[in-house]
Amino acid sequence: METQCYIQIANNNLLKVTNRPDIVMCKGKGMYLYDTDGKRYLDLVAGWGVNSLGHSPKAIAKALAKQAKTLVNASxxxxxxxxxxxAEMLSEISHFQRAFFCSTGAEANEGAIKLARKYGSVHKKGAIEIITTLNSFHGRTITTMAASGKAAFQKLYEPKTPGFKKVKYNDLKAVKSAVSKKTCAVMIEPIQGEFGVYPASEDYVSGLREFCDKNGILLIFDEVQTGMGRTGKMFCYEHFGIEPDIMTLAKGIGSGFPLAAMLAKEKLNIFEPGEQGGTYTGQPLAMAAGIAVLNEFRKSRVVQNCADMGALIVSRLHKLSEEYEIENIRGMGLLIGFDLKKTKGADFVNKCLKDGLLINSPQEKSVRLMPPLVIKEKEIDELFAIMIKNLARK
Ligand SMILES: Cc1ncc(COP(=O)(O)O)c(C=O)c1O
Structure with missing residues (x-):
């Protein structure tokens, strides 16, 4: 079918939820996506930070095919x-003993919120409040939107779930003054990805850990975007030398297959039967994808590649910023953000799209790079060639 026919059908039949360019993707291989006109795109959006092993990795295809022939769904x-x-593999590579599986990051965060409230009811006289941060993003269910500090969410779909107090990010004092007897948890992203890639400071995170410990409050890390190798370590919390009580994972954990997890410390194995669940929890195909991702990470040293290639991109960005409009380079591993002094982020993204490069602009001035963790130098050369073409000089 012609691309224009697809676009017409899409315009007539899909519920409009976002603005998409008039292209239709039909194939993915390695670092590249292909549209129905046969155009190739170097992909640094990666399914929104999802396709950690690139597009259509053999290891996942093989694992899914094998599992599909064995057991698709067990209940x-x-x-x-x-x-x-x-579950055993995740507890071996992390500091958590307990796993709950689901399909999306929002669902994992809902699970974390429920577990924190359950902890509050068991150990803190019914405390239900959770402190989250301004400009945070935790998902699109009504409760995770309520937890999020994203400005555009604040007035949407009222009334939302109560019980979230939002304070400034990277501000320990703000957390301390927001805490009350009703507080059961503090929930943060170790890097605010959707807001434009802003990492937490080491002092902030270690201060939070200490404060939560002293007051019997849980510390929840939303690692939906930062987990599974994305920051150059398997989990972002490892950069800070602390351990959260609960961590949520999604995106890269299935390398494109819908899979998410909420991991918790042994002391939080406190749900009564029936209090948490879901039809697709532990769905065998999703589990097979997750196992294949971890095996491939080990075999091909994917996390090390992420750290190395992330460092290379950052150093080349710094070099570029001597001549071009780039500023405020930030991030960890292959979750990288920077600002543009002259060009609007959305215009830059559109120009790059025309030249066959997919990148993302989370805020008006900012650009985010979140490629597959298997990116190589050759593709980084291509990335920089296209970016240079579309950047304004200083
Ligand atoms: C930090 C964070 N939490 C939660 C979510 C929501 O994940 P999902 O879209 O899989 O529900 C996202 C998605 O971008 C995210 O970046």
């Missing part, structure tokens, strides 16, 4: 083999 009422294997 959440029973254990299944890959569910058990994957």
């Amino acid at each position: 959440p009422a029973y254990y299944n083999v890959p569910m058990i294997e994957f």
Whole structure:
């Protein structure tokens, strides 16, 4: 079918939820996406920070095909083999003993919020309040929108779930003054990705850990965007030398397959049967994808590649900023943000799209790079060649 026909059908039949360019993707391979006109795009959006192993990785295709022939769905009422294997693998590579599986980051965060409230009811006389941060993003369910500090969410879909107090990010004093007897948890992203890639400071995170410990408050890390190797370590909390009580994961954990997890410390194994669940918890295909991702990470040293290639991109950005409009370079591993002095972020993204490069502008002035973790120098050369073409000189 002609691309224009697809676009017409899309315009007539899809519920409009976002502005999309008039292109239709039909194939992905490695670092590249292809549209229905056969045009190739170097992909630094990666399914929104998802395709950690690139497009259509053989390891995932093989694991999914094998699992599809063995067991597609077993029901959440029973254990299944890959569910058990994957839970064990996650506890081996992290500081958490307990896993709950689901399909999206928002769902994992809902689980974390429920677990924090359950902790409040068991250990803190019914405390239900959770302190979150301004400009944070935790998902698009009504409760995770209520938890999010994204400005555009604040007036949407009222009334939202109560019980969230939002304070300035990277401000320990603000957390301390917001805490009350009703507080059961503090929830942060170690890097505010959707707001434009703003990392937490080490003092802030270690101060939060100490304060939460002293007051019997849980510390929740939303690592939906930063987890699974994205920042050059398996989990972003490792950069700070602390351990949260609960961590949520999604995006890269399935490298494109819908999969998410809420991991918790042993002391938080406190749900009563029936208090948390979901039809697709521990879904065997998703579990097989997760296992294949971790095996491939090990085999191909993917996290090390992420750290190395992230450092290379950042150093080349700094070099570029001597001549071009780039400023405020920030991030960790392959979650990188920078600002543009002259060109609008959205215009830059559109120009690059025309030249076959997919990148993202989370805020008016900012650009975010979140490529597959398997990116190589050759593709970084291509990235810089297209960016240079579209950047204004200083
Ligand atoms: C930090 C963070 N939390 C939660 C979410 C929501 O994840 P999902 O879209 O899979 O529900 C996102 C998505 O971008 C995110 O970046």
